[in-house]
Amino acid sequence: MPRMPDARTPCPGAGTSAFHLRHGEVWCEAVPLRELARRFGTPLYVYSQAALAERFAVLRAAFGADAQICYAVKANPNLTLLRRLHALGTGFDLVSGGELRRLQAAGLPTARAVFAGVAKQAWEIEAAVAAGILFFVVETPAELPLLAGAAAAARRRVRVALRLNPGVAAGGHAYIRTASTDTKFGVDLGAAGAVVEAIAREPWLELCGYHVHLGSQVREVAPYAEALERVLAFVDAAPVRRDGVTCYDLGGGFGIAYGTGAPLDVHAVAAALRPALAARGWSPVLEPGRYLIGDAGVLLTEVLGEKQQPRTTFVLVDAAMNDLLRPALYQAEHPIVPVVADPAPPRPVDVVGPVCETGDFLARGRMLPPCRRGDLLAVLGAGAYGASMASTYNSRRRPAEVLVDGERVALVRRRETFAELFADEIDLHED
Numbered sequence: 227m228p229r230m231p232d233a234r235t236p237c238p239g240a241g242t243s244a245f246h247l248r249h250g251e252v253w254c255e256a257v258p259l260r261e262l263a264r265r266f267g268t269p270l271y272v273y274s275q276a277a278l279a280e281r282f283a284v285l286r287a288a289f290g291a292d293a294q295i296c297y298a299v300k301a302n303p304n305l306t307l308l309r310r311l312h313a314l315g316t317g318f319d320l321v322s323g324g325e326l327r328r329l330q331a332a333g334l335p336t337a338r339a340v341f342a343g344v345a346k347q348a349w350e351i352e353a354a355v356a357a358g359i360l361f362f363v364v365e366t367p368a369e370l371p372l373l374a375g376a377a378a379a380a381r382r383r384v385r386v387a388l389r390l391n392p393g394v395a396a397g398g399h400a401y402i403r404t405a406s407t408d409t410k411f412g413v414d415l416g417a418a419g420a421v422v423e424a425i426a427r428e429p430w431l432e433l434c435g436y437h438v439h440l441g442s443q444v445r446e447v448a449p450y451a452e453a454l455e456r457v458l459a460f461v462d463a464a465p466v467r468r469d470g471v472t473c474y475d476l477g478g479g480f481g482i483a484y485g486t487g488a489p490l491d492v493h494a495v496a497a498a499l500r501p502a503l504a505a506r507g508w509s510p511v512l513e514p515g516r517y518l519i520g521d522a523g524v525l526l527t528e529v530l531g532e533k534q535q536p537r538t539t540f541v542l543v544d545a546a547m548n549d550l551l552r553p554a555l556y557q558a559e560h561p562i563v564p565v566v567a568d569p570a571p572p573r574p575v576d577v578v579g580p581v582c583e584t585g586d587f588l589a590r591g592r593m594l595p596p597c598r599r600g601d602l603l604a605v606l607g608a609g610a611y612g613a614s615m616a617s618t619y620n621s622r623r624r625p626a627e628v629l630v631d632g633e634r635v636a637l638v639r640r641r642e643t644f645a646e647l648f649a650d651e652i653d654l655h656e657d
């Protein structure tokens with residue numbers, strides 16, 4: 227039989243051509259998702275190397291060669307992905323000593339890592355000082371004496387970027403807004419002058435820049451511009467606020483489409499910020515998480531059946547809130563598509579998992595064709611804050627993860643065993 231032409235069509239909602247349709251099925255690069263489900267089982271996270279590379283190239287082109295692009299490890303900390311991102315040219319944004327340990331376990335350099343976090347333990351500070359990271363992001367004044375002490379003990383000068391809270395409300399859900407007044411993040415502009423002076427008094431600390439992270443899933447340019455404007459007004463109020471400053475860390479938060487509207491126009495953000503930064507000789511630092519890995523991953527899940535209640539049709543699947551928490555936690559909307567296209571007319575359904583919580587849903591009121599047990603669905607845009615937030619709630623094993631690179635497929639995290647689920651428990655055998 228003659229081979230059918232290899233026609234690719236876009237997969238609606240995918241946000242990247244790495245996930246596309248061929249012969250009526252969803253593929254990741256040169257591999258059909260159906261084959262991955264058969265080989266590795268479900269639920270399964272599937273990542274695309276090409277999508278990662280494509281997004282990194284967009285950021286590099288927008289922000290230029292002098293930008294430090296520090297991948298936010300929290301979005302997806304898989305060791306292989308960290309190595310692949312490093313190979314593309316990223317540094318790293320860390321928020322815990324555990325993330326630092328991950329970098330070290332992956333054998334990756336720490337010299338281009340930045341370490342943020344509203345409350346750091348002493349051992350985390352000491353470990354990061356010893357590792358010689360690019361800079362600390364200080365956002366809690368009480369951290370300064372600890373940091374200064376650790377730097378003095380190690381006899382190392384430590385660079386500090388002060389995280390400011392500019393009072394700009396931006397981002398998706400309220401839980402992912404971090405720069406509005408009275409969140410726990412950053413130092414309020416009214417209090418920040420005294421913190422700059424305190425840094426300047428410490429012989430082992432040097433102020434190298436300012437940091438603002440607006441929140442996550444920001445899709446407009448204006449908040450980035452407004453935040454920088456407020457930071458510059460703060461900086462211009464006293465020379466000590468400018469001394470030694472060489473960078474502006476605009477954080478991450480670059481929004482992706484999740485099937486509706488447009489992603490953040492990162493070129494427009496760069497165009498709005500770069501002239502002002504260049505005029506001061508400051509270079510940009512970026513901390514993208516979702517923008518790099520969100521669209522680069524999907525969660526594959528198998529249908530276990532359908533269930534009709536008086537007003538709602540439920541599609542029951544084998545992935546649940548423990549595998550992908552975002553819908554339950556943030557009412558996040560992830561596009562969901564059948565892996566094998568079905569021409570039957572779609573109807574509104576709730577896609578839910580087996581976990582014993584009414585909040586256990588992957589989508590509500592979503593248009594999907596009739597689903598039979600054994601059918602596969604792909605939850606799109608699931609690469610960021612999917613696997614990294616997964617838990618073993620209901621004694622469920624977390625999903626396996628695979629990375630696709632052209633025709634090559636690599637298991638980058640195996641599904642844990644049931645024995646591993648309770649391996650750390652100490653059973654007292656009390657009868």
Ligand SMILES: Cc1ncc(COP(=O)(O)O)c(C=O)c1O
Pocket residue numbers: 298301319342439441442443477478479480513514515516517610
């Ligand atoms: C300080 C900081 N930087 C970067 C990020 C990454 O955000 P996103 O994945 O939305 O780019 C976060 C997310 O919580 C953050 O808190």
